[in-house]
Amino acid sequence: xxxxxxxxxxxxxxxxxxxxxxxxxxxxxxxxxxxxxxxxxxxxxxxxxxxxxxxxxxxxxxxxxxxxxxxxxxxxxxxxxxxxxxxxxxxxxxxxxxxxxxxxxxxxxxxxxxxxxxxxxxxxxxxxxxxxxxxxxxxxxxxxxxxxxxxxxxxxxxxxxxxxxxxxxxxxxxxxxxxxxxxxxxxxxxxxxxxxxxxxxxxxxxxxxxxxxxxxxxxxxxxxxxxxxxxxxxxxxxxxxxxxxxxxxxxxxxxxxxxxxxxxxxxxxxxxxxxxxxxxxxxxxxxxxxxxxxxxxxxxxxxxxxxxxxxxxxxxxxxxxxxxxxxxxx
Numbered sequence: 001x002x003x004x005x006x007x008x009x010x011x012x013x014x015x016x017x018x019x020x021x022x023x024x025x026x027x028x029x030x031x032x033x034x035x036x037x038x039x040x041x042x043x044x045x046x047x048x049x050x051x052x053x054x055x056x057x058x059x060x061x062x063x064x065x066x067x068x069x070x071x072x073x074x075x076x077x078x079x080x081x082x083x084x085x086x087x088x089x090x091x092x093x094x095x096x097x098x099x100x101x102x103x104x105x106x107x108x109x110x111x112x113x114x115x116x117x118x119x120x121x122x123x124x125x126x127x128x129x130x131x132x133x134x135x136x137x138x139x140x141x142x143x144x145x146x147x148x149x150x151x152x153x154x155x156x157x158x159x160x161x162x163x164x165x166x167x168x169x170x171x172x173x174x175x176x177x178x179x180x181x182x183x184x185x186x187x188x189x190x191x192x193x194x195x196x197x198x199x200x201x202x203x204x205x206x207x208x209x210x211x212x213x214x215x216x217x218x219x220x221x222x223x224x225x226x227x228x229x230x231x232x233x234x235x236x237x238x239x240x241x242x243x244x245x246x247x248x249x250x251x252x253x254x255x256x257x258x259x260x261x262x263x264x265x266x267x268x269x270x271x272x273x274x275x276x277x278x279x280x281x282x283x284x285x286x287x288x289x290x291x292x293x294x295x296x297x298x299x300x301x302x303x304x305x306x307x308x309x310x311x312x313x314x315x316x317x318x319x320x321x322x323x324x325x326x327x328x329x330x
Contacts, residue, residue: 009054021051021282028055075104083323084285086255086292093118093288108324116320123288125314126272126297129153129213133244135205137216137236139268140248141261145276147177147217148307149248151184153300154215155308158190166208167192170201170235171219181217184307198238205241216243226264233267245270246299249290251281258286258293270294275314276302284322 012023076094081087096118097111098104105111129136136153138146150167158165167185169192171177178194185192193204201216208214218232236243247270249261273296275287291298301318304310312318 009052012051012053014051024051024053028053079108080285083283084289086289089122089288089292090285093122096122112320112324115324116317119288119320120316123291123316123319124297125316126299128299128313129157129244134212135214135216135239135241135243137218137243137245138248138274139218139232139245139265139270140274144248144250145302146248147171147180147184148305149274149276149300149302149311150215150217151181151188152302152308152311154184154190154213155188156311157213158188159308163212164210165190165213165215166211167215167217168195168201168204168208169193169217170195170232171217177217177219187307195235198235198240201235201239202241205239229264230267233269236268244272246272246274247294247296248274248276250277251275251284251286251290251301252277253286253290255289255293258290262293270296272296272299274298274300274302278303278322279310284319287319 010027012027014023074094076098077090080090080094085093093115097115100114100118101111108115138150140146154165154167157163165188167181167190169178169181171181182192191208193207195201195204205214216236218236219228236245245268247261247265247268249258253261273290273294275290275298278284278287278301287298287301298314300311301314302311
């Protein structure tokens, strides 16, 4: 009788699934196989996640146990919940994906193309900045990378599309904010202006009347700073020219953070969503959560710090790749 192969499996425990998965990847690499996961209660208000995993090399000659119909019911939904999708979205996408595939995939990589189709049906992607749009402001909380993202878009529009682009900073809050944007303007070879209220912003836009695109950098504010956000809204919407507002949020934003960001930034009347720091997120379900919370179409993903390389037009295909385990390439 042939002896069953030895499976080198290991148990990982951490406060959250993301941290547990990071430990699995550190120990076994990106191709590690997750055998099981569960939540462990360790006190009245505390819990841990336990993940059992093994390296892919150790899986030669081993097949995962087949799931009965009862066991597989809800498996995809649970997977999507662990990826950060809200409960309703996880159920909807899991149901649509399972229907497309005719069952539950044994690995998410097998579902990449079908998931891309589902996301394209369930989500809204707006594409790049429209050619008829002249003024665009990026807004959002502190730390989301607005200035770097603005520089990426400006560089692509000016250097690749060969459009006439100007920059305006209305960020008088951060020390050296204008200097940072001026350095980007000098590197790209485009002009930059400063403004601090609706009147000076209007003046700057008029001085840039020959520009095809004007990108406006704004100060990052705490979502709790209602007064500052209202003043910014007065500035952007009182400048005498239509300004398209894009709300920037990070891919790793939690549901609580997204709710606060959306509520506080509504006076700015954002028309699009821009997801930053894709490369820093362990899971990418937050991208879907962000659209659900805001109801806004997604225009761009940023995937690193490099200017102008690490930005791309958002798409269902790319989101599907990340959700199915492909790394953000450096």
